[in-house]
Amino acid sequence: MKYVCNSCGSEFLKWSGKCNSCGEWGTLEELSENVVSTGNTKVSNEKSPYRSITEYRESSDSKKGSKNRISSGFEEFDRVLGGGLIEGEIVLMSGEPGVGKSTLLLQIALKLAQKERILYVCGEESPSQLLSRLDRLSSKKGESKNVFVTNDILVENIFNLVSEEKFGLVIVDSIQSVSSLTSKGYPGSISQVRASGAVLTRLSKLTGTPCILVGQMNKVGDIAGPKILEHIVDCVLYIEGGEFNQYRVIRSMKNRFGSTNEIGVFEMTSVGLNEVGNPSLVFLDSKSAVSGSAIGAIVQGSRVVFVEVQALVVERGAEVGPLRRVANGIKKPRLDMLCAVLSRRGGVYLGDKDVFVNVVGGVTVTDPAVDLAVCSAIKSAVKDEVLDKEYIYFGEVGLTGEIRGTWGLDSVLSEAQRVGYKGAYIGNTSVRGKKELKISVVKNIKDI
Ligand code: TYD
Ligand code: MG
16 A cells, blocks of 8 residues: 655655655545556456567558658647657647747647647636637637637546547647546646546547647746656657747657657747747847857757857956856856866966856757857957857867867758858867868867
């Protein structure tokens, strides 16, 4: 016998009034697990059916699966999924409140409704709230004829509905607002999220209807309840983008049917989300000539995105207290390391200066290939020398001050050439083929 806290998911062997893990009162529930004895007792009289995989491949029911991708109507969204939705695929989509999950899904529903019937389970909003959003998004009358909305939050009822009537896609907004009869607890609790997720997954797999679940997450960045769903679903998508900029980037954290490397870029407008088909230049600021700014590049799947890195370096004078190293868009430890390398090997002493670094546009860069751009921006800020914005910087900085070429260089150079950059500063590596770009190899950080 086990007890599970329906607020935090911790498991206990004994019941108590208060959860020792999260401190909530009255949240421990008995977990009824069907214990199967391992002894000789026969619990079930049935035998699992099985057949050879060749036979299965030739049978008709394997044909309808996997290969046919269902396009969502948005190329950017399909790209992240690996080419579109697959029959029976279950997708979990999460992101901070207000980032645009419901907006995007309603837009997808409207696009798909041209061909198929779509079921939109709106557990969070009333249909009239959904209508007001619809008015913003849809200009054409009759476009929404095939989008069906339900307010029913019982997954068993949804199961029965979708098994009897054919839908091309089921959207559940959100998994925290629906509940299942098989579990106690209020909607949004761990046990309800788990039970509802299991019912909806079974529904998808049995009927072949793709299903997108919205998973709310809190502002701290945890996908509180839905974390446990990540194991069951086929694909976990995450939308990022700040409140203060219009771009939204979709990534997949897990994808059984595609790469997890691709990104999709959207722009939030007053009439919903628009695809940004060619995002390589959207994260750049103006071409103004000031010191402390350098253009870097990141590689995301089949895509190259240029980012502008800005740095501000302030002499501390007589001020005391810890040095400030503020990093926006790159990891703080990485900035600390780059500052140390610059001080020790790069000929720019930063031990008495505050350093602020920002990546324009609100993107977060984890790729070390942006190191060279960060160091160049800092050096440019210290020396107050303007860098030529027609050149990009691409390379990883090591602890000895050496600059390495990194993976993806070829695609970065081709893309830079395509969008019209004049040249590139790259790490110590050889370039294949002939390029029109002026390429300068920077071997060491002191040569920047
Ligand atoms: P929403 O889809 O409700 O977010 P989520 O479901 O992820 O919580 O998005 C709400 C935000 O999007 C809100 O701040 C308003 C903005 N928005 C627009 O800017 N333009 C639009 O056309 C719509 C529908 C919303
Ligand atoms: Mg919403």
